[in-house]
Structures are given as structure tokens and as C-alpha cells.
Amino acid sequence: MTGDLPIQIRCAGDGPLVLLLHGFPDLSLGWHHQIEGLAQAGYYAVAPDMRGYGGTGGPPQAEAYSIFSLVGDLVALVEALGYRQAVVVGHDWGSAVAWHCALLRPDMFHAVMGMSVPFQPRRKQGPPTAVMNYLAAKNGEDPLYLAAFAAPDAHLAMDADPQTALRKMFWAFDGATPTEDQATGRIPAGRDMLALISDRASLPPWMAQDHFDQYVAAFRQTGFERxxxxxxxxxxxxxxxxxxxGCKITVPAAFLVGERDPVRNYTGHFESEQGEWLTDLHAVTVVPGAGHWVQQEQPLIVTQAILSFLWDLSLLQAA
Structure with missing residues (x-):
């Protein structure tokens, strides 16, 4: 129990604390390779089911899912585990949370690594979804799903058939999927993302059936709304x-992305700015051929990249 939310974790090892934060639509299960690799290297690797996911669950109302609540959960988790500091590693939405952990509590989250989603500083232009829609219209493009997901019914198609929804999303954002079948991240008005992904979608090469079944069971229980x-x-x-x-991240930082990650189509331009906003940037790694699910597509490369970053921090030497 951490505060008012019981957080389910997967963990292994003993040593300096490393938190592994998943994104959408993922679970702590997605870090199983890295948990094992970090534990063997002398770290305490902890991957929580994030607020609204899996065994953690969460309140039904949207107000409970602000960035402050998400960072607060991790502060409470570090304290509940008996630590004062942690390195935080995030993927997808977990990256956005990890970046904010480093911004809001650099005393506790003393190093940060993001995957797939680079750090994006707050912009003055206006509410992000309004800016996204304006730019899409200006450029003659369909809106990004990031804005479309704000609709009250955005989760219903996923809830109706979690198995198909997950299979399509894993396939459409995978590095092994042909470019013409990968998701563009854009949704025409009146359509939903799943309808745009081919019914030919199959499990990615790295996704075993029993592994996939665990995802399906979890989302059948919780649904997608949270x-x-x-x-x-x-x-x-x-x-x-x-x-x-205008705030910059001052703790040691690193970034990793799959070469064929479709998310780069709409966040890739931020990658060139990482050195400006991450003042102690140790490494930027592009994993050849990998898509969005990089830590599962290329687990050895990703685990080694995390370990190289941790070694730069000299945590084990100081322990």
C-alpha cells in the first residue's frame, strides 16, 4: 500500500533502486527482461503496474490521473520500499512520467532515462490538443490520436474486444511490421484507431501466445478507460x-528509441532538442530495426543500454 493506492509491482534483485515505468497499453509485464538483467547486475529492479492498469487499478474519474498524481504514486512507492532515491526509466507514457519525476523531485529521482518519447518542455502556444488540431488542419493532416483519445467514448471499441485491440496495437507499432501497415498516429474524423489497422494484424515475433494472454486477461478485467x-x-x-x-532537467539523463518506432513520426523532431533541455545528457541510443516496443523487441540491447547508463552513475561503486 502506498498512500491511498495499492500498487502492484514486479521486482527482483538487491541494491540501488531502479524503477521501470510502462506506457500505453502496457503493463509491468513488459519489463520482464530488464527486471531479470538488472537484478543479475546488482540492482533492485521494480516495475509497477501504473495507476489505472493491471493489479494497481485506480479511481474511475479522469481527475485522478493528472501528472501530479502519477508522480506522487512513485514518490510514495520509493518511500514504501524503504529508499530515499531511485533511478527512473520510462517507456512511452512512462517516459513522460519519468521526465516529470526528474523535473519535480530531482532530489529523489536522481537520474532518468526515457524511451520512445523524448522530453518535451512545456510550450507557451496553448493547450496541447488544440495546438495539435490546429497544426493538423494547417498542414492538411488528420488529427493525432493523442487529441482523439480525449473523446468520452474513445475507450469503448477497445473494451468491446480487448484481444483484438491489443493484437492490433502491438502489431501496428512494431518494428517488424511493414511500413505501409504501421500506425501513422493520425485518425480521420469519425473513425477510431482500431478500425484503421488491418484485420491481418498478428502477434509480433517477440510476443509468445502465453505472454499475450496475460495482457488480454489484465485488460479484460480493468478495461481501457482508466x-x-x-x-x-x-x-x-x-x-x-x-x-x-522553461525548466530543464538537470539530473543525469539518457534517451533511447527504436529506429522504426512510428511514434517518431510525431515526436521525432523533439529528439534533436534533447541536449538543450537535458543538461547532463549521457547518451542517445537509436536501436536499429526496432519499433515502439523496443524493450521487448530488442531486450538485450535495451538492458545493456540501461546498465551502461547506470554504470556511468557509479551507483554500485558508491554502494
């Missing part, structure tokens, strides 16, 4: 973080 709430708070998070305007 996970989608994270997207519904994007504009509210922007409105409540004016005081972070």
Missing part, C-alpha cells in the same frame, strides 16, 4: 504546469 484517462488530462496538465515553463 488508461485512456491519462490522455484526457493532457490539457489540464499543461494548464497546471505554467510554473515549469
Amino acid at each position: 488508461a485512456i484517462h491519462w490522455y484526457r488530462k493532457i490539457d489540464a496538465n499543461w494548464a497546471r504546469t505554467r510554473w515549469l515553463q
Whole structure:
């Protein structure tokens, strides 16, 4: 129990604490390779089911999923584990949370590594979804799903058939999927993302059936609405973080992304800015051929990249 939310974790090892944060639609299960590898190397690797996911669950209302609640969960988790500090590693939405952990509590989260989603500083232009929609219209493009997911019914198609939803999303964002079948991240008006992904979608090469079945069972139990709430708070998070305007991440940092990650189509331009906003940037790694699920597609490469970053921090030598 951490505060008012019981957080389910997967963990192994003993030593300096490393938190592994998953994104959408993922679970702590997605870090199983890294948990084992970090534990063998002398670290205490802990991957929580994030708020709204899996065994952790969470409140039904969207207001409970602000960036402050998500960071607060991890502060409470570090304390509950008996630690004062942790290195935080995030993937996808977990990266956004990890970056904010380093921004808001650099005393506790003394190093950060993001995967797939680079750090994006707060911009003055206005609420992010309005800016996304304006730019899409200006450029003659369909809106990004990031804005479309704010709709009250965005989760319903996923809830109706979790097995198909997960199979399509894993396939459409995977590095082994042909480019013409990968998701673009854009959704025409009146359509939903799943309808745009081919019914030919199959499990990615790295996804064993029993592994996939665990995902399906988890989302059948929880549904997708709480996970989608994270997207519904994007504009509210922007409105409540004016005081972070211009702030840089000063703790040691690293970034990793799959070469063929479709998310790069709409966040890739931020990658060139990482050295400007991460003042102690140790490494930027692009994993050849990998897509969005990089830590499962190329587990050895990703685990080694994390370990190389941790070695730079000299945590074991100081222990």
C-alpha cells in the first residue's frame, strides 16, 4: 500500500533502486527482461503496474490521473520500499512520467532515462490538443490520436474486444511490421484507431501466445478507460504546469528509441532538442530495426543500454 493506492509491482534483485515505468497499453509485464538483467547486475529492479492498469487499478474519474498524481504514486512507492532515491526509466507514457519525476523531485529521482518519447518542455502556444488540431488542419493532416483519445467514448471499441485491440496495437507499432501497415498516429474524423489497422494484424515475433494472454486477461478485467484517462488530462496538465515553463532537467539523463518506432513520426523532431533541455545528457541510443516496443523487441540491447547508463552513475561503486 502506498498512500491511498495499492500498487502492484514486479521486482527482483538487491541494491540501488531502479524503477521501470510502462506506457500505453502496457503493463509491468513488459519489463520482464530488464527486471531479470538488472537484478543479475546488482540492482533492485521494480516495475509497477501504473495507476489505472493491471493489479494497481485506480479511481474511475479522469481527475485522478493528472501528472501530479502519477508522480506522487512513485514518490510514495520509493518511500514504501524503504529508499530515499531511485533511478527512473520510462517507456512511452512512462517516459513522460519519468521526465516529470526528474523535473519535480530531482532530489529523489536522481537520474532518468526515457524511451520512445523524448522530453518535451512545456510550450507557451496553448493547450496541447488544440495546438495539435490546429497544426493538423494547417498542414492538411488528420488529427493525432493523442487529441482523439480525449473523446468520452474513445475507450469503448477497445473494451468491446480487448484481444483484438491489443493484437492490433502491438502489431501496428512494431518494428517488424511493414511500413505501409504501421500506425501513422493520425485518425480521420469519425473513425477510431482500431478500425484503421488491418484485420491481418498478428502477434509480433517477440510476443509468445502465453505472454499475450496475460495482457488480454489484465485488460479484460480493468478495461481501457482508466488508461485512456491519462490522455484526457493532457490539457489540464499543461494548464497546471505554467510554473515549469522553461525548466530543464538537470539530473543525469539518457534517451533511447527504436529506429522504426512510428511514434517518431510525431515526436521525432523533439529528439534533436534533447541536449538543450537535458543538461547532463549521457547518451542517445537509436536501436536499429526496432519499433515502439523496443524493450521487448530488442531486450538485450535495451538492458545493456540501461546498465551502461547506470554504470556511468557509479551507483554500485558508491554502494
